[in-house]
Amino acid sequence: MRVAMIGSGYVGLVSGACFADFGHEVTCVDKDKSKIDALNNGQVPIYEPGLTELVAANAKAGRLKFTLDLAAAVKQADAVFIAVGTPSRRGDGHADLSFVYDAAKEIAVAVDGFTVVVTKSTVPVGTGDEVERIIREARPDAAFAVVSNPEFLREGAAIQDFKHPDRIVVGSDDDKAREVMTELYRPLYLNRSPIMFTGRRTAELIKYAANAFLATKITFINEIADLAEKAGADVQEIARGIGLDNRIGSKFLHAGPGYGGSCFPKDTLALLKTGQDHETPLRIVEAVVAVNDARKRAMARKVSHALNGDIRGKTVAVLGLTFKPNTDDMREAPSIPLIAALQDMGAQVRAYDPVGMEQSREFLKNVTYCKDAYECAQGASALVIVTEWEQFRALDFARLKGAMVKPVLVDLRNIYRPDELARHGFAYEGVGRG
Numbered sequence: 001m002r003v004a005m006i007g008s009g010y011v012g013l014v015s016g017a018c019f020a021d022f023g024h025e026v027t028c029v030d031k032d033k034s035k036i037d038a039l040n041n042g043q044v045p046i047y048e049p050g051l052t053e054l055v056a057a058n059a060k061a062g063r064l065k066f067t068l069d070l071a072a073a074v075k076q077a078d079a080v081f082i083a084v085g086t087p088s089r090r091g092d093g094h095a096d097l098s099f100v101y102d103a104a105k106e107i108a109v110a111v112d113g114f115t116v117v118v119t120k121s122t123v124p125v126g127t128g129d130e131v132e133r134i135i136r137e138a139r140p141d142a143a144f145a146v147v148s149n150p151e152f153l154r155e156g157a158a159i160q161d162f163k164h165p166d167r168i169v170v171g172s173d174d175d176k177a178r179e180v181m182t183e184l185y186r187p188l189y190l191n192r193s194p195i196m197f198t199g200r201r202t203a204e205l206i207k208y209a210a211n212a213f214l215a216t217k218i219t220f221i222n223e224i225a226d227l228a229e230k231a232g233a234d235v236q237e238i239a240r241g242i243g244l245d246n247r248i249g250s251k252f253l254h255a256g257p258g259y260g261g262s263c264f265p266k267d268t269l270a271l272l273k274t275g276q277d278h279e280t281p282l283r284i285v286e287a288v289v290a291v292n293d294a295r296k297r298a299m300a301r302k303v304s305h306a307l308n309g310d311i312r313g314k315t316v317a318v319l320g321l322t323f324k325p326n327t328d329d330m331r332e333a334p335s336i337p338l339i340a341a342l343q344d345m346g347a348q349v350r351a352y353d354p355v356g357m358e359q360s361r362e363f364l365k366n367v368t369y370c371k372d373a374y375e376c377a378q379g380a381s382a383l384v385i386v387t388e389w390e391q392f393r394a395l396d397f398a399r400l401k402g403a404m405v406k407p408v409l410v411d412l413r414n415i416y417r418p419d420e421l422a423r424h425g426f427a428y429e430g431v432g433r434g
């Protein structure tokens, strides 16, 4: 199959490289010349484990190309994926669909022969109808079908998620389009990943419902963590105790500083706007958004509490800045409001992140960047683990203690045990461990 991928950002690149790896002929398109030039030189502009190698191997095999020329890529394609950004619109929190609609207009001009136009971008329910209308209006003669095929990729594990998905959701009533989609995903289908065919609007809502549900699970356990902390219980064991119930499931019950990233915050917000537009307020999602927003700054109070409220003028060392490990993505990272709140309380902040320091400069001010955890701990009165990078899981506490003014660890990801830290002579504060 010949595939055109419109948008060579995170989703477009991962999907394009994986489809090429299945043996399809893929052309990734972008408007950003420097990005296309870099990709043509074998440089992948984002950090994602395994992606550089996958791109290189498939480009070398001639199955993966990068171009600025959208029309040429679309003309020869059996399937055109729209994988452009849908950021939160400033002011109202709705998803900004201007990139999607611009892409639809450009695709319309170029379609040639029966073409499946697939929205891969996360788009509110009804967007597929609008994409169809735009193309039909520009090209009443064209043979095409618009399909919704949401992605469920996690950053840091995106290739694994693409190649071993829990399910593939295809929203379309068009038989020919369903055949093309089945052919595209055949290697996964043969690996027994279920393909679920459904209506287009249903597929669009599945994506938002999935993300909102996962965000709800996290937020629920975070509130239980706060209660456990006050009531003298351990949220880790509560999560295990409820997660072993198959109806609940053990995943996404890890208490922490609140969810971040490029998807959950933006998608929960967009979903509740959609709910309001349909006069169906989604009160649970509204609560999730509010609770999660408040939580990030509340984490700074936890640090202050660990220092008995005496934080003004003190140095706090922050380990991990990105919203989660194995990514350089700083979007909506809990570290941003946390560090701002620590600074508002009068603390000086030193920070270290294995991959995200360069990206973080845009979001953080007046932070002293360090080359590793030990340099970061120098002169600090508290060490705060914000992102659970593997390299923070076996820290040398004797060395840290020697570097710090006071041995205090605030572990916002619960990667250590309180008794373990007590043995090392550290005061320890986790999340939800009363």
Ligand code: UDX
Residues within 6 Å of the ligand: 151, 152, 153, 154, 155, 156, 211, 214, 218, 251, 252, 253, 254, 255, 256, 257, 258, 259, 260, 261, 262, 263, 264, 323, 324
């Ligand atoms: C998410 C969805 O998982 C994915 O299916 C969707 O396509 C895009 O959004 P991603 O944003 O890459 O993926 O990260 P994910 O691993 O889901 O984590 C999101 C946030 O939740 C992170 O800030 C993470 O630290 C937090 N989280 C996750 C928790 O605090 N506790 C958990 O138990 C799980």
